[in-house]
Amino acid sequence: MHIIVGLGNPGKEYARTRHNVGFDVIDVLSEKLNIPVTKLNLHGQIGEGFIGGEKVILVKPQTYMNASGQCVVDIVNWYKPEMDRLLLIYDDIDLPLGKLRLRGNGSAGTHNGMRSVIGLLGRQDFPRLRVGVGKKPEGWDLADWVLSHYQTAEERETQFAAFLRAADTAIDWVKNGFDSAMRTANAPSPKA
Secondary structure, eight states, X not given: OEEEEEOXXXXXXXXXXXXXXXXXXXXXXXXXXXXXXXXXXXXXXXXXXXXXXXXXXXXXXXXXXXXXXXXXXXXXXXXXXXXXXXXXXXXXXXXXXTOEEEESSOOOTTOHHHHHHHHHHTOOOSOEEEEEOOOOOTTOOHHHHHTXXXXXXXXXXXXXXXXXXHHHHHHHHHHHOHHHHHHHHHSOOTTO
């Protein structure tokens, strides 16, 4: 079994903002895999299905970003996955817009959602896929930046392509393992 958690904030006002990258990728996976993510349980919206013959759980925490760890801990305690079978997907302001980075473990960096997850899990040895949303422009407050919508059609197009690549990376991770998924994540985007 593999668990894929996309971090974000519930509510229409946060939909399609930079901070909701994780939710957007889960939505793409839900559509591609025909796995509805509608069941409310364990502080999250959950969908269960299969990739090939492998059971997959898709999760969108409903605790708001800064308390994401509560949902992730509940999911881990319920499903009891090996830590290398838990993938978190979230936004990264230190990566250029649309750039992906897959890592097997590491710190939370500046991301409050990941701080919550690592703090409550008490460990950081699980894969994470970061999707770049770009650095905040000078004069912007960080919270305002990550909660902002994409400003131009080109930005929206770049991010949607990144969501598709992130979904492909997650599927590759389930089917073929971390090393294969790393190649998928690091492949140049079509516009590069």
